[in-house]
Amino acid sequence: MSFDAVAQQPKLLYLLQTIAAFAAVVCLILLALHRRPVRRRSAALILLTPALLLLMAGLLLPALRTVLLSFTDRGGEAWAGWDNxxxxxxxxxxxxxxxxxxxxxxxxxxxxxxxxxxxxxxxxxxxxxxxxxxxxxxxxxxxxxxxxxxxxxxxxxxxxxxxxxxxxxxxxxxxxxxxxxxxxxxxxxxxxxxxxxxxxxxxxxxxxxxxxxxxxxxxxxxxxxxxxxxxxxxxxxxxxxxxxxxxxxxxxxxxxxxxxxxxxxxxxxxxxxxxxxxxxxxxxxxxxxxxxxxxxxxxxxxxxxxxxxxxxxxxxxxxxx
Structure with missing residues (x-):
């Protein structure tokens, strides 16, 4: 097995673990709603929560990090203020x-x-x-x-x-x-x-x-x-x-x-x-x-x-x- 293939294994394992965790959360939410009915608005909010968390992790957090990086130097480490x-x-x-x-x-x-x-x-x-x-x-x-x-x-x-x-x-x-x-x-x-x-x-x-x-x-x-x-x-x-x-x-x-x-x-x-x-x-x-x-x-x-x-x-x- 090549070095690249070995290096890709942890990334693939991390991806599978993330997908499994997300599927488990969704299943738990559906099971909870099935056993204890709630109001329609509350149910909609609960069902949207996993998607909102993913949007926050995939869009909001990278956007905030980009804003912070815009105030840093060439390497993204030292603070540069408004220089950029x-x-x-x-x-x-x-x-x-x-x-x-x-x-x-x-x-x-x-x-x-x-x-x-x-x-x-x-x-x-x-x-x-x-x-x-x-x-x-x-x-x-x-x-x-x-x-x-x-x-x-x-x-x-x-x-x-x-x-x-x-x-x-x-x-x-x-x-x-x-x-x-x-x-x-x-x-x-x-x-x-x-x-x-x-x-x-x-x-x-x-x-x-x-x-x-x-x-x-x-x-x-x-x-x-x-x-x-x-x-x-x-x-x-x-x-x-x-x-x-x-x-x-x-x-x-x-x-x-x-x-x-x-x-x-x-x-x-x-x-x-x-x-x-x-x-x-x-x-x-x-x-x-x-x-x-x-x-x-x-x-x-x-x-x-x-x-x-x-x-x-x-x-x-x-x-x-």
């Missing part, structure tokens, strides 16, 4: 990552939602609606890493005297232009990365918005047409107000996903050429450069940026309920 946050607001690379993250959070949800909305409005009344929506939804079945690899080939560059393997440069050369290094040309390369994200997410927006458009009461549309409203007026004055809750949820979901962008950046540029984002820089600082405090500070900043969007989404869902 000062670095975050003054370091050129960190500022580039923050700028790019804001660009992603603004452009991805707006563009993906706009493309999805226009596409949904165009095909929602078609006989081939399901097929048309499935075409736009297909890229969502591809992982972000796969999408990054695909679009990296689309933007691939070779010198003018060599044959082009990138689709975009091939089109440029075919029309008499010179090939360009699209992913190395800052700041436009950030937009080229965003295109890959929009390509994967537009289908999600189109499917949800198509369902919302179909749910608009036909009586409202018919009444507007009888009043002399044209198709454009019906869309902007009847359809859009009716689908606004779904539109809000789609935009918020896209924005949250954009804040967490990592795979596409890692696959296509590795954060080079001023394309870094907070999620990727956080990984590099903590695991590539060993700057635990810097990585933790970036993680806290990302959490702060995402929290308002998550809170608004939860509030929107409660309003719909």
């Amino acid at each position: 946050y000062r670095w975050l607001l003054t370091d050129p690379r960190a500022l580039v990552a923050l700028r790019n993250t804001v660009a992603w959070a603004v452009l991805v949800p707006l563009t993906a939602t706009a493309v999805g909305l226009l596409y949904a409005a165009a095909v929602v009344r078609s006989r081939f609606r399901a097929f048309a929506l499935s075409l736009l939804l297909m890229p969502m079945a591809i992982s972000f890493v796969g999408a990054g690899v695909i679009w990296k080939f689309v933007y691939a560059y070779r010198p003018a005297q060599d044959g082009q393997i990138g689709l975009l440069n091939q089109l440029v050369v075919a029309f008499g232009g010179e090939p360009r290094q699209w992913l190395a040309d800052s700041p436009w390369n950030v937009l080229f990365l965003i295109v890959a994200m929009v390509w994967t997410q537009a289908g999600f927006a189109a499917v949800l918005l198509a369902g919302a458009i179909r749910a608009v009461p036909a009586e409202l549309i018919e009444a507007a047409r009888l009043d002399g409203a044209c198709a454009r007026q019906v869309f902007w004055r009847i359809t859009m107000p009716s689908i606004r809750p779904t539109l809000t949820v789609v935009v918020l979901a896209q924005a949250i996903g954009a804040f967490k962008a990592f795979d596409i950046v890692k696959t296509m540029t590795g954060g080079q050429f001023d394309t870094d984002v907070i999620a990727h820089d956080m990984y590099d600082q903590a695991f590539r450069y060993g700057e635990t405090g810097h990585g933790a500070a970036l993680a806290v900043l990302l959490f702060v940026l995402v929290t308002p969007f998550v809170a608004h989404q939860v509030r929107a869902r409660r309003g719909r309920g």
Whole structure:
């Protein structure tokens, strides 16, 4: 037996013991409730307790530890105060990552939602609606890493005297232009990365918005047409107000996903050429450069940026309920 296999045995044994202990606790709770009935609310609280404990152990405690690490030095041992946050607001690379993250959070949800909305409005009344929506939804079945690899080939560059393997440069050369290094040309390369994200997410927006458009009461549309409203007026004055809750949820979901962008950046540029984002820089600082405090500070900043969007989404869902 190899050394690695021997080293993995204690971890596997610990995992099995944890699962067995959790199963035993759940069985004891169910047995206690079966023998002594309690009120519905009390029973619900008791049944939720194991899950809440797991959430606390898996989410709350690591989050608190990350906050503490953000105030420590490189090794995560000595107290550094606000030094990591000062670095975050003054370091050129960190500022580039923050700028790019804001660009992603603004452009991805707006563009993906706009493309999805226009596409949904165009095909929602078609006989081939399901097929048309499935075409736009297909890229969502591809992982972000796969999408990054695909679009990296689309933007691939070779010198003018060599044959082009990138689709975009091939089109440029075919029309008499010179090939360009699209992913190395800052700041436009950030937009080229965003295109890959929009390509994967537009289908999600189109499917949800198509369902919302179909749910608009036909009586409202018919009444507007009888009043002399044209198709454009019906869309902007009847359809859009009716689908606004779904539109809000789609935009918020896209924005949250954009804040967490990592795979596409890692696959296509590795954060080079001023394309870094907070999620990727956080990984590099903590695991590539060993700057635990810097990585933790970036993680806290990302959490702060995402929290308002998550809170608004939860509030929107409660309003719909």
